[in-house]
Amino acid sequence: MALLFTKKVTKRFGGLVAVGDLDIDIREKSIHSIIGPNGAGKTTFFNCITGFYKPEEGEILFNDHSLVGLLPDRIVRLGISRTYQNIRLFPNLTAMENILVGLHGHLRAGFFGIVMSTPATRKEEKEAAEEARRLLKFVNLAGKGDFLAKNLPYGDQRRLEIARALASRPKLLLLDEPTAGMNPRETQDMMDFIQHLRDELGITILLIEHQMRVVMGISETVTVLDYGEKIAEGTPTEIQGNPKVIEAYLGRGSTAEVSQVS
Amino acid sequence: MKQAIKIGLIGGVVEILLSLIGMVEAFSQRDIIAHVISMGHTLLIIVALFMGYLAAKRTPGKGSLWVLANSFLSGLIVGGLVSLLVIVGSLIDLRKVFVNAMPVLYELLTFKQGTQIGVFLLLGAGALSGVLAGLFFLSPKLLRRVLLISLGSVVGAGVLQDLLRPTFSLWGPLAIINEWLFTANGLTIQGAIGLFVLIAALLLFWSRKGSVIQTGFRQLPPAPQRILKMSGILILVFILLILPQVLGLFLSEVFTIVGLYVLLGLGLNIVVGYAGLLDLGYVAFFAIGSYTTAVLTSPELGFFSLSFWEALPFVIVMGVFSGVLLGTPVLKMRGDYLAIATLGFGEIIRILVLSDFLRPWLGGAQGIGKIPKASIAGFEFAGPQQIYYLILAGCLLVIFISLRLRDSRLGRAWMAMREDEDVAQAMGINLVATKLLAFATGAGFSALSGAIFATKLSSVYPHSFNVMISINIVCVIIVGGMGSIPGVIVGAAALVGLPELLREFAEYRLFVYGAALVAMMLLRPEGLWPEAVHRREFHEEEEKEAESKSSLELKSG
Known part of the structure; x- marks a missing residue:
């Protein structure tokens, strides 16, 4: 069954079609990758799902809820959370506070409850702190919770961003190039971690990735975009042999050469 | 070297500005230490010291001779620019543009010694401030802290004399402090020295024993700790x-x-x-x-x-x-x-x-x-x-x-x-x-x-x-x-x-x-x-x- 389902989603910037007539089904508990050359519309598609952009045409359904026109804060409450291509943590908050912000949608305390420090508020805060600590541990950042986010090393920041996204208890997690700028070892760790997220927590993962090793290694389905349109979809093996994909990545004419060589 | 010159020039311009807008003069009506130093002079000296310190800090390599040379240079330039103002002021009447460039300003700037001696005094004072700032920069951290805080307290006591004097005088026994510390305008000399020594001694004591007291406090069981805190509050x-x-x-x-x-x-x-x-x-x-x-x-x-x-x-x-x-x-x-x-x-x-x-x-x-x-x-x-x-x-x-x-x-x-x-x-x-x-x-x-x-x-x-x-x-x-x-x-x-x-x-x-x-x-x-x-x-x-x-x-x- 499809958890996220898009029908003919189109997003234009002026005359440029960033995403055109895109149909994608994301099965529940799958790891689904979106690949494509730079400027193919991958991140724009993410922004359409998470409510940063409103697509001009088409429909996005998540668990049978339409997402088009909803604000980002509504969408995250429905169970979609994301990370960013360039890490976007709250730099002057601690790691702990970053995660606590992620929990925001699940806390209920109001102005007067907070000022009066009612038992319910105190209990909620305590539980939130516990959950944040648990998440820190989960992403291997135990002991670094009191560091300001901007003072953490790069790899830790990436993992903290994922922890923050997990704090909103998503059903679908969108990861925008989670292994960007990582060395092979860190990349392998990240791959294991993503698989772990799906296997242990049952979270569906939609992934934008440039490193083919990662894409081929962990995804069950791969969608290839070029100029905002879907040019291929299938299992990693299917995609690897698809001439259209090779053409998109290497340019016209190379298909012939590749087939000659092979 | 370049840095020191730049910093010195900035400092000099700042001092000229402070003088010409009348701030030095206005501040000179209040003495920090009676008949010794006024608030106006303190202001100028602080600028010169700060510039000397900056010059010392920005010295590449940090060889102590270079540091001193740089802070000396920047202090000298600060003094030089102010003396330039004095010379120009004595030749041309600046009051048409700068209303506050009155004779009394030059008297203040030259320490009432006339233009010629005053210029040398200014150069000397600038250079001395620079060297002192350089030495300050080179001295160990503890000494720097003690000097800074004690001198700061003396200046603070002088600046805030209107706040402190009436406060002490309201409390019978404390009024003695008033007589010892303050004159009608500014601190007494023995008061200033006494205050400096007192604060410095306290700071030295704290730096020796402070950590002991703090750990002692932490080692107390929670109940007395809380009582101590509560009583503090x-x-x-x-x-x-x-x-x-x-x-x-x-x-x-x-x-x-x-x-x-x-x-x-x-x-x-x-x-x-x-x-x-x-x-x-x-x-x-x-x-x-x-x-x-x-x-x-x-x-x-x-x-x-x-x-x-x-x-x-x-x-x-x-x-x-x-x-x-x-x-x-x-x-x-x-x-x-x-x-x-x-x-x-x-x-x-x-x-x-x-x-x-x-x-x-x-x-x-x-x-x-x-x-x-x-x-x-x-x-x-x-x-x-x-x-x-x-x-x-x-x-x-x-x-x-x-x-x-x-x-x-x-x-x-x-x-x-x-x-x-x-x-x-x-x-x-x-x-x-x-x-x-x-x-x-x-x-x-x-x-x-x-x-x-x-x-x-x-x-x-x-x-x-x-x-x-x-x-x-x-x-x-x-x-x-x-x-x-x-x-x-x-x-x-x-x-x-x-x-x-x-x-x-x-x-x-x-x-x-x-x-x-x-x-x-x-x-x-x-x-x-x-x-x-x-x-x-x-x-x-x-x-x-x-x-x-x-x-x-x-x-x-």
Whole structure:
């Protein structure tokens, strides 16, 4: 069954079609990758799902809820959370506070409850702190919770961003190039971690990735975009042999050469 | 070398500027140490020392001879530029352009020795300051700390003599200190030396034994620790309560003004410091609070004549409501645009209350008078010494609310919004509700402050609510430290309290604000007392400790 389902989603910037007539089904508990050359519309598609952009045409359904026109804060409450291509943590908050912000949608305390420090508020805060600590541990950042986010090393920041996204208890997690700028070892760790997220927590993962090793290694389905349109979809093996994909990545004419060589 | 010359030139220009705008002269009327050194000279020397220190610090390689040479050079240049001013001044009459370039200025600059000797004295003084600053830079850390704090205390005691002298004289036995420490103008020589030695000795003692005492304190079982802390808080509360009786009328008045700014600053701190919404029209809510109080309580208008306490809830509600009203149209604005729009709102309110159109209701330019004083069970908050308590209570309440909010879901939502609005929204934060709540909370605090202001003066006039108030409050927050509660108190004390105490200051208030802002941005962008990083992962206990500490600090401010 499809958890996220898009029908003919189109997003234009002026005359440029960033995403055109895109149909994608994301099965529940799958790891689904979106690949494509730079400027193919991958991140724009993410922004359409998470409510940063409103697509001009088409429909996005998540668990049978339409997402088009909803604000980002509504969408995250429905169970979609994301990370960013360039890490976007709250730099002057601690790691702990970053995660606590992620929990925001699940806390209920109001102005007067907070000022009066009612038992319910105190209990909620305590539980939130516990959950944040648990998440820190989960992403291997135990002991670094009191560091300001901007003072953490790069790899830790990436993992903290994922922890923050997990704090909103998503059903679908969108990861925008989670292994960007990582060395092979860190990349392998990240791959294991993503698989772990799906296997242990049952979270569906939609992934934008440039490193083919990662894409081929962990995804069950791969969608290839070029100029905002879907040019291929299938299992990693299917995609690897698809001439259209090779053409998109290497340019016209190379298909012939590749087939000659092979 | 190049650096040293540059720094020296900057220092020289600063000193010339300070001289020509008349600041040196105005400050010279007050002696730090009687007949030895005046505040004007101190100002010049501090600039020269600071430039020498900067030159020393910027020396590449850090060879101590080079350091000294550089600081010497920059000091010499500072002295040289000032002597240039003296020479030019003696040849040409600068008074046509610079009104303050009077003969008495040159006398001050040349130490009353005439131009020729004065020039050499100036060069010497500059070079000496530079070398001293260089030596200071090279000396060990402990010595630097001791020197800095002890000298600072001596200068501070001199600057604040008007505050300290009457305080001591009110307490019988302490009046002896007065005779020993102060003359009619400035510290006595033995007093200055004595104070320096005393502070230095205390600091040295603390550096030796301080850690022992601290660990000793930590090793105590929790119960006595808590008792010690509680008694510390009690002593502070006691001091705060008797303060107006100790300080007398004038200083209580100063404290009430600082207190009002603390209230305003804490309100704006929520909007600017926490939520990152630069609001330059904050005075509007202050005005709305004052005018609502006036309309509801003053018999002069004859609509209502509620008591202060009956009116207060309406005032707060009115403030909150106007906060939402301003917030709604500017929801989509960020940064500079928001600042301009809110600036406009502040002016609109001022012009409205000034207008003839609303005169029957708001009194127009004549304002509204006969606002009754607040009273509880027969105790009337009449003079500054009584209103002090009203303001103290207000400050404590607002600090309490601010602290609670800061460590909550809402405080985190504000700070997340400040850091990155889009991501905050994508984390489930409803931007509309969160922004409006920040505006409303800030406006509510401001309205409370306005209500107290109205009963303090017994009258309200439109001209009390000009844009300068908004600017002052923003300055208080920036200088104190964005988002920091003790910072607001320190900032208000420094930017509002000091000018009230230093009559020489008044004319140069704006100049000093500007200089303070620039200096803060360059040297300490996080503010005088920056917001501490909240430890949440391990240190639940210490966090509470920090809270109680910060509530102590506010009292000492």
